[in-house]
Amino acid sequence: MTSAPTWPGSFGTEPKRKKRTLSRELIVETALRVVDTEGLDALNMRRVAQELGTGAASLYAHVANKDELLSLLLDRVYADLRHPAPDPERWREQAKDFLRQARNNLVAHGDLARAAMEQNIPTSPAALDSAEAMLALLRAGGLPEQVCAYGVDVISLYMVATAVEESSRTKPGEQRGEGSAQPYLDGIRGFFGSLPAERYPLIVAMAGPLTRNVGDERFEFGLDLLLDGLVAQAGRTFD
Amino acid sequence: MTSAPTWPGSFGTEPKRKKRTLSRELIVETALRVVDTEGLDALNMRRVAQELGTGAASLYAHVANKDELLSLLLDRVYADLRHPAPDPERWREQAKDFLRQARNNLVAHGDLARAAMEQNIPTSPAALDSAEAMLALLRAGGLPEQVCAYGVDVISLYMVATAVEESSRTKPGEQRGEGSAQPYLDGIRGFFGSLPAERYPLIVAMAGPLTRNVGDERFEFGLDLLLDGLVAQAGRTFD
DNA sequence: TCTACTTACGAACGCTGTTCGTGTCAAGTA
DNA sequence: TACTTGACACGAACAGCGTTCGTAAGTAGA
Structure with a gap:
C-alpha cells in the first residue's frame, strides 16, 4: 500500500497528538x-x-x-491497614489481630517486605498511623510507657522480619497460599536431615520440627511469645 | 629517555611475570x-x-x-562466633551471652546485616554451627522440641533484624560506638515531636521513650522479652 | 616436548538508575 | 492575539554493575 503524501503547512492539518498524563x-x-x-x-x-x-x-x-x-x-501498602479502636479489656487480642492484619497485608505483596526491612522507623503518614495504632493498643493494656516504646519496636521488627522470611520461601510474584512454602521447606528438611549427625545432632534430629509448616502456626507462636514476653517486662525499671 | 630496544627470542630474556595468585x-x-x-x-x-x-x-x-x-x-563472619557448652543451670544467661556475641559480631561489620536478613535459614557450615549451639542452649533449658524449633527461628530473626536496624542508624563503614546512632535518633526524635498531635498524640508524647538510646538497653530489653516469652510457651500444644 | 586442565583477566555485553537537553502544553500577562 | 514562563514528557546518553566469552599463561603429568 502506498502511503498518502504529507503536505507540510497545508490546510486542515491533523491536530498535534496530546501528551499522555502521568501522576x-x-x-x-x-x-x-x-x-x-x-x-x-x-x-x-x-x-x-x-x-x-x-x-x-x-x-x-x-x-x-x-x-x-x-x-x-x-x-x-500501609495505607490499606484498618486501625482498631483500643479496648482495655481486649487489647491483647486486638494487638494480635492488628499484627496478623499488618503481616498479611505486607505478605500479600510478596517480597516487597524486603524493602520494608530497610525502612523500619515509621516516617510516612500511613506507617505513622500504624505505629500510633499499635502504641495505642499497648497503652490500652496498661503497660508502662518505656515498655510500650521498646515493645512497639520489637514487635514491628518481628512482623516485618517474618514477612521477609515468608517471602523468601515463595517465588517472586507468586501468591502466597497454603502450600506455597512447602516445596522450599521440604528441601530444607531434606538438607537438614542429610547433615552429619556428629556435628549437628540437634538439627538432624529436629529437622521435622524446624521446618514444620502448619498454616500460620509459626507466626502465631511468635505473637504469643512476644506478647507474653512484653507483659513480663511490665515491672522492668530503666535507669 | 629512549627506551632500550626489545629483542624477541634473545638469550637471557627476562622471565615472564608470574601471574598473581588469588583464592x-x-x-x-x-x-x-x-x-x-x-x-x-x-x-x-x-x-x-x-x-x-x-x-x-x-x-x-x-x-x-x-x-x-x-x-x-x-x-x-559467623565463623568468628564462639559456641558455649550448654549448662542446664545457666542456659538462660548463656543464651543471652551468645546472642549478644552474635549480634555484636554481625554489627561489627556494619550493614552486612542487611545481607544476613535475606539468608535467614542457616545453610552454611558456620551458620549451622551457630544454630546448633542455640538449639543446644534452649534444649538445655528443658524446653520442648517444637518450642525450641520455633523459638530459635524467632530469636534468630530478632537478632538479625536488630543488627539491620542498628546499621541503618550509622553511616556505611562507620564504626558503631557509644554515640554513633545518637545524631540519627536525635533527628527522629525531633521529627516525632513535630508531628501534628491531634493525629499522632502518642508518638508526639512518647518521642523521647521511642528514641531512647542508652547503650544496649533496647537490645537487652528484647532479649529478656524473648526469653520470658519463650519460657511462657513451654506448656503450649501443637496440633 | 606435548597435552590437558586450571587460573587469570581484558573486552564487551546487557541491564539499571539517572541526567541532560529538547519539545510540548497550558496558564498568565501585556 | 502574541509572547513568556513553568511544568511535564521523554529520547539519547552516560556511568556503573554483574557477568560472559575468548585468549593467554602457568602447571602437572605422560
Whole structure:
C-alpha cells in the first residue's frame, strides 16, 4: 500500500497528538502491580515506564528516584491497614489481630517486605498511623510507657522480619497460599536431615520440627511469645 | 629517555611475570574489608578486584557470582562466633551471652546485616554451627522440641533484624560506638515531636521513650522479652 | 616436548538508575 | 492575539554493575 503524501503547512492539518498524563499515584499503583506479579527484583524504572507506555525518564517528573518510589510503595501498602479502636479489656487480642492484619497485608505483596526491612522507623503518614495504632493498643493494656516504646519496636521488627522470611520461601510474584512454602521447606528438611549427625545432632534430629509448616502456626507462636514476653517486662525499671 | 630496544627470542630474556595468585579466602577477606570500611552498597566485584590489583573477571574463577560471595562473607563472619557448652543451670544467661556475641559480631561489620536478613535459614557450615549451639542452649533449658524449633527461628530473626536496624542508624563503614546512632535518633526524635498531635498524640508524647538510646538497653530489653516469652510457651500444644 | 586442565583477566555485553537537553502544553500577562 | 514562563514528557546518553566469552599463561603429568 502506498502511503498518502504529507503536505507540510497545508490546510486542515491533523491536530498535534496530546501528551499522555502521568501522576505520582499512577506510577505507584503501577509499580505495585509489577512487584505483585514479578517480584521486587523485577521492579525498575524502565519496567514501570513500559507498563505506562512511556519512558523511564518520564517518571522523574513525579518521583525523585527509585528510593522514593519504594518509600511511596510502602506507604501505599500501609495505607490499606484498618486501625482498631483500643479496648482495655481486649487489647491483647486486638494487638494480635492488628499484627496478623499488618503481616498479611505486607505478605500479600510478596517480597516487597524486603524493602520494608530497610525502612523500619515509621516516617510516612500511613506507617505513622500504624505505629500510633499499635502504641495505642499497648497503652490500652496498661503497660508502662518505656515498655510500650521498646515493645512497639520489637514487635514491628518481628512482623516485618517474618514477612521477609515468608517471602523468601515463595517465588517472586507468586501468591502466597497454603502450600506455597512447602516445596522450599521440604528441601530444607531434606538438607537438614542429610547433615552429619556428629556435628549437628540437634538439627538432624529436629529437622521435622524446624521446618514444620502448619498454616500460620509459626507466626502465631511468635505473637504469643512476644506478647507474653512484653507483659513480663511490665515491672522492668530503666535507669 | 629512549627506551632500550626489545629483542624477541634473545638469550637471557627476562622471565615472564608470574601471574598473581588469588583464592576464595583472599577474595572473601578483601570483600569483608570493603564492607567494613565502605559499607555493603560499596561492595561490588570491581571494587574487590581493584583492592586485589586485578580485574573483576578474575574473581569468577573462585566465586560463582556476587550472591555466592555474599553467602561466603556471612559464613566467614559467623565463623568468628564462639559456641558455649550448654549448662542446664545457666542456659538462660548463656543464651543471652551468645546472642549478644552474635549480634555484636554481625554489627561489627556494619550493614552486612542487611545481607544476613535475606539468608535467614542457616545453610552454611558456620551458620549451622551457630544454630546448633542455640538449639543446644534452649534444649538445655528443658524446653520442648517444637518450642525450641520455633523459638530459635524467632530469636534468630530478632537478632538479625536488630543488627539491620542498628546499621541503618550509622553511616556505611562507620564504626558503631557509644554515640554513633545518637545524631540519627536525635533527628527522629525531633521529627516525632513535630508531628501534628491531634493525629499522632502518642508518638508526639512518647518521642523521647521511642528514641531512647542508652547503650544496649533496647537490645537487652528484647532479649529478656524473648526469653520470658519463650519460657511462657513451654506448656503450649501443637496440633 | 606435548597435552590437558586450571587460573587469570581484558573486552564487551546487557541491564539499571539517572541526567541532560529538547519539545510540548497550558496558564498568565501585556 | 502574541509572547513568556513553568511544568511535564521523554529520547539519547552516560556511568556503573554483574557477568560472559575468548585468549593467554602457568602447571602437572605422560
